[in-house]
Amino acid sequence: MPDRTLSNNIRVLRFMTGEMTQADLGSKVGVTRQTIAAIEAGKYSPTLECAFRIAEVFGKPLEEVFSWK
Amino acid sequence: MSHRERFALVWVVALVVVLGTYMVLVAALPGYDGFGVSTKIALLGGTLGILALAAIATQIAARSAADRPESLALDERDRLIAGRAAEAAYHVLIAGMIIVGIVMPFNNGGWEIINAALLAIAAAEIVHHGLIFAAYRRGVRA
Numbered sequence: 001m002p003d004r005t006l007s008n009n010i011r012v013l014r015f016m017t018g019e020m021t022q023a024d025l026g027s028k029v030g031v032t033r034q035t036i037a038a039i040e041a042g043k044y045s046p047t048l049e050c051a052f053r054i055a056e057v058f059g060k061p062l063e064e065v066f067s068w069k
Numbered sequence: 070m071s072h073r074e075r076f077a078l079v080w081v082v083a084l085v086v087v088l089g090t091y092m093v094l095v096a097a098l099p100g101y102d103g104f105g106v107s108t109k110i111a112l113l114g115g116t117l118g119i120l121a122l123a124a125i126a127t128q129i130a131a132r133s134a135a136d137r138p139e140s141l142a143l144d145e146r147d148r149l150i151a152g153r154a155a156e157a158a159y160h161v162l163i164a165g166m167i168i169v170g171i172v173m174p175f176n177n178g179g180w181e182i183i184n185a186a187l188l189a190i191a192a193a194e195i196v197h198h199g200l201i202f203a204a205y206r207r208g209v210r211a
């Protein structure tokens with residue numbers, strides 16, 4: 001299996017959504033601010049359910065939020 | 070640093086300091102073997118009492134420093150980290166209990182077994198909270 005890491009555009013999407021805070025996004029998807037920070041920093045890969053919820057908050061398809069690096 | 074990360078770090082330090090002091094005392098105190106049962110129980114009880122107070126104090130301090138009350142609930146990342154740390158600690162504890170319960174009774178006496186059991190539990194706890202701290206620091210992959 002190729003050793004690839006997951007990257008994401010959450011920081012950019014938050015900026016484009018009126019500087020939504022990590023805490024706001026976290027409360028919308030049901031995780032803590034620290035978990036959103038860890039996802040943004042690439043220190044944690046969210047579950048599929050959480051990834052879909054994040055994409056839903058931004059109104060984007062999953063592949064526009066998360067991608068392989 | 071989140072309150073869980075802070076609690077894990079403080080608890081590892083408390084375990085190493087308090088139980089380390091106890092183990093050094095047991096190993097190096099002249100005449101420990103000659104102490105009466107009540108003295109040994111008092112020494113062990115005092116150590117466990119200090120640890121209990123440290124656990125309560127660090128838990129209260131960590132919770133009061135939490136961002137918001139809802140952040141005290143575990144989310145998926147917290148559960149993943151806690152589960153992995155508990156799994157690793159379980160193996161350490163089982164290995165320690167095999168030594169304490171199956172190997173040591175053939176060669177060692179009561180207090181050596183008690184102290185070895187305490188050491189095994191402490192090792193498992195240190196691995197548990199050490200891994201939690203490391204996972205919050207370095208990140209965790211599903």
